[in-house]
Amino acid sequence: xxxxxxxxxxxxxxxxxxxxxxxxxxxxxxxxxxxxxxxxxxxxxxxxxxxxxxxxxxxxxxxxxxxxxxxxxxxxxxxxxxxxxxxxxxxxxxxxxxxxxxxxxxxxxxxxxxxxxxxxxxxxxxxxxxxxxxxxxxxxxxxxxxxxxxxxxxxxxxxxxxxxxxxxxxxxxxxxxxxxxxxxxxxxxxxxxxxxxxxxxxxxxxxxxxxxxxxxxxxxxxxxxxxxxxxxxxxxxxxxxxxxxxxxxxxxxxxxxxxxxxxxxxxxxxxxxxxxxxxxxxxxxxxxxxxxxxxxxx
Amino acid sequence: xxxxxxxxxxxxxxxxxxxxxxxxxxxxxxxxxxxxxxxxxxxxxxxxxxxxxxxxxxxxxxxxxxxxxxxxxxxxxxxxxxxxxxxxxxxxxxxxxxxxxxxxxxxxxxxxxxxxxxxxxxxxxxxxxxxxxxxxxxxxxxxxxxxxxxxxxxxxxxxxxxxxxxxxxxxxxxxxxxxxxxxxxxxxxxxxxxxxxxxxxxxxxxxxxxxxxxxxxxxxxxxxxxxxxxxxxxxxxxxxxxxxxxxxxxxxxxxxxxxxxxxxxxxxxxxxxxxxxxxxxxxxxxxxxxxxxxxxxx
Numbered sequence: 001x002x003x004x005x006x007x008x009x010x011x012x013x014x015x016x017x018x019x020x021x022x023x024x025x026x027x028x029x030x031x032x033x034x035x036x037x038x039x040x041x042x043x044x045x046x047x048x049x050x051x052x053x054x055x056x057x058x059x060x061x062x063x064x065x066x067x068x069x070x071x072x073x074x075x076x077x078x079x080x081x082x083x084x085x086x087x088x089x090x091x092x093x094x095x096x097x098x099x100x101x102x103x104x105x106x107x108x109x110x111x112x113x114x115x116x117x118x119x120x121x122x123x124x125x126x127x128x129x130x131x132x133x134x135x136x137x138x139x140x141x142x143x144x145x146x147x148x149x150x151x152x153x154x155x156x157x158x159x160x161x162x163x164x165x166x167x168x169x170x171x172x173x174x175x176x177x178x179x180x181x182x183x184x185x186x187x188x189x190x191x192x193x194x195x196x197x198x199x200x201x202x203x204x205x206x207x208x209x210x211x212x213x214x215x216x217x218x219x220x221x222x223x224x225x226x227x228x229x230x231x232x233x234x235x236x237x238x239x240x241x242x243x244x245x246x247x248x249x250x251x252x253x254x255x256x257x258x259x260x261x262x263x264x265x266x267x268x269x270x271x272x273x274x275x276x277x278x279x280x281x282x283x284x285x286x287x288x289x290x291x292x293x294x295x296x297x298x
Numbered sequence: 299x300x301x302x303x304x305x306x307x308x309x310x311x312x313x314x315x316x317x318x319x320x321x322x323x324x325x326x327x328x329x330x331x332x333x334x335x336x337x338x339x340x341x342x343x344x345x346x347x348x349x350x351x352x353x354x355x356x357x358x359x360x361x362x363x364x365x366x367x368x369x370x371x372x373x374x375x376x377x378x379x380x381x382x383x384x385x386x387x388x389x390x391x392x393x394x395x396x397x398x399x400x401x402x403x404x405x406x407x408x409x410x411x412x413x414x415x416x417x418x419x420x421x422x423x424x425x426x427x428x429x430x431x432x433x434x435x436x437x438x439x440x441x442x443x444x445x446x447x448x449x450x451x452x453x454x455x456x457x458x459x460x461x462x463x464x465x466x467x468x469x470x471x472x473x474x475x476x477x478x479x480x481x482x483x484x485x486x487x488x489x490x491x492x493x494x495x496x497x498x499x500x501x502x503x504x505x506x507x508x509x510x511x512x513x514x515x516x517x518x519x520x521x522x523x524x525x526x527x528x529x530x531x532x533x534x535x536x537x538x539x540x541x542x543x544x545x546x547x548x549x550x551x552x553x554x555x556x557x558x559x560x561x562x563x564x565x566x567x568x569x570x571x572x573x574x575x576x577x578x579x580x581x582x583x584x585x586x587x588x589x590x591x592x593x594x595x596x
Contacts, residue, residue, distance in 0.1 A: 128525070146522055185518065185519055188502060189520070189524070190523070190527065193531070194526060195570075196563065197526075197530060198585040199581075202585040204487070205584065207558070218588070220483065221483055221486050221487050222592045224483050224487055225488070225592070226424045226426060226487070227426070228533040232491040232494070232533060234526075234530075236589040237589040237590050238526075240579045241579060244575050244582060248575055255570055255571050258563060261497065261498060264497045264500065265497050265559065265560050268493055272545045272549055272556065273549065277542050281538045281539060284542060286499075287495075287497075287534045288535050288537075290499050290502070290516070291499050291531055291532075291534040
C-alpha cells in the first residue's frame with residue numbers, strides 16, 4: 001500500500017508536473033494538489049482542467065503546510081525555486097523533481113537546502129514530448145516509461161521508497177542509478193538528438209542560396225520534405241527554454257556527445273567525398289542492425 | 299483519360315516499383331505487368347501477392363515487347379539496367395525511373411541509351427519508407443505525395459505528359475523541376491537527415507567507455523532511449539545499399555550539406571561550451587518555429 005500524500009505542491013504545472021498530479025489524483029494517492037508557477041493563465045487553466053485543486057502565488061505558505069513538493073520547472077529555474085522553499089520547508093516534507101539533468105539540480109539543491117538536503121530525492125521520468133503546458137497534462141503519461149531516481153547519500157531509504165512507490169503507482173518502471181551515470185546516458189540518447197534536430201532545422205531555414213543551381217528558399221526545401229524529415233525533426237519543436245537549460249546544465253557531457261557526433265559525421269563526409277561505398281555501406285548496415293534490434297525491444 | 303499501358307516491365311519489384319504496379323493495376327491502367335529483378339524469391343513473392351502478373355529472368359525479351367519500362371533499382375544499379383535494355387528497347391517504349399537522385403541517373407541513361415535518350419523520362423516519387431521488398435508494396439502509397447519529374451530537352455512533351463498522367467492516377471502531386479534543383483533540394487531534406495541518423499546510431503553502438511563515470515554499454519544507453527530518440531533514428535533502419543548509392547550518386551550536394559550541418563553543430567557546440575544561453579535559446583526558437591509552421595502545412 002503506497003502511503004498517500006496529504007498536500008502536494010506542484011511547482012511548474014506543465015506536461016510532466018501536471019500529469020504526475022493527475023495520476024496521483026486518479027489513484028486516490030493525494031488529498032489536495034496546490035499548483036504554483038510563473039504563468040497565472042497556465043495555473044488558471046490547470047485548475048479549470050482539474051489538474052490541481054487550487055493555485056497559489058504564495059509559494060512559502062503553500063509549501064509550509066505540504067508533505068510533498070514536486071519541482072517540475074526547467075532545470076535552469078530549479079535553484080531559484082529551491083531557494084524560495086528552503087526557509088519554510090517542513091521537516092517531514094519530501095522534495096522531489098523531474099529535471100532532465102541530475103548533477104546540476106543536485107548541486108543547486110545542496111546550495112539552496114543546506115542541511116535539509118536529505119529531504120530532496122532527485123528524479124527524472126522519461127516521458128518527454130514536444131507539447132508543453134498544463135493543457136498537455138494527461139493521466140497515464142508515465143505508464144510503461146522508465147523513471148530514474150538518483151538518490152543522495154543523505155536520503156533516508158524510506159523517503160526514496162516513498163517517491164519510488166508514487167511513480168510505480170503512475171505505472172512507471174522505476175530505476176536507480178548515480179547522477180553522473182544518468183547525465184552521461186541522457187546526453188547521448190536524449191540531449192544530443194534534440195540538439196541535432198534543432199541544428200538541422202535551423203541550418204535549413206537560415207540558409208540563403210548555396211549553389212547557383214540551388215537558389216531555393218527554405219519554403220521550397222520544406223515543400224518536398226517527406227516522412228523521414230518529419231520524424232527526424234519532430235523534436236525540433238521542443239521547448240527552447242527547457243532545452244537551453246538542459247544543454248547548459250549538462251554542459252560537459254553534452255559537449256562530449258556533440259564532439260563525438262561531429263567526428264562521426266566528418267567520417268561519413270569523408271567516406272562520401274572519397275567514394276568509399278564499401279565502408280559507407282558497412283556503417284549504414286551497423287546502424288540499421290542496431291536500430292532494428294532496439295526497435296524489437298521497445 | 300489516361301492512356302493505358304499495354305505491357306509494363308518493372309525492373310526492381312520493391313516498395314516503390316511494386317506499389318506503382320499495384321496502383322496502375324488497381325486503376326485498370328495496365329494490361330500486363332512483368333517483374334524483373336535480382337532476387338528470384340522476391341519476384342516469386344511479388345507474383346504470389348499479385349504485384350506483378352508474371353516474372354522473367356530474360357530482361358531483353360521482356361523489354362522487347364514492352365511499351366513502358368519502370369526502373370526501380372538502387373541508383374547505383376541504374377547504369378547496368380539501362381545498358382541491358384538499350385539494345386532491345388522498342389522505339390515507342392517509354393523508360394522512366396524512381397531514382398532518389400537525378401543528375402547521375404540521367405548521366406547513366408545518356409551513356410547507356412545514346413540516341414534513344416529521348417525515350418527516358420526521369421522521375422522521383424517522395425514516398426520512401428524504411429521497409430523494402432515486394433512485401434512492402436501497397437496500393438495508395440503515393441496518394442497525396444509529391445512526384446517529381448526532371449524532363450530532358452530530348453523528351454517529347456507527350457511522353458512527359460503520359461508519365462505524369464500515370465503518376466497523377468496514383469494520386470501523386472506531380473511537380474516539374476531541373477535535375478540540379480532536385481538533387482540540391484533532396485540532399486538537404488532527405489539525404490542529410492538519413493546520413494545524420496545513420497551516423498548517430500553508429501556512433502552510439504560503436505562506442506566503448508567515454509568517461510570513467512559513463513562506462514556504459516550501448517545496450518544500457520538504448521534501454522533509456524525514449525520517444526525522441528525513436529523518431530530521430532527511425533530512418534537509420536533504411537536500406538544500406540540504397541543509401542550508399544544515393545550518397546555517392548549525389549556526392550557533391552551531400553558533401554556540401556554535411557559540411558553545412560557539421561558547421562552548424564560546431565556552432566551549437568560552442569554556444570553550449572561557452573554557456574551562451576541567449577544565443578542557444580534563439581537558435582532553438584527559430585528551429586521550433588520553423589518546424590511548427592511546416593507541421594501545420596503537412
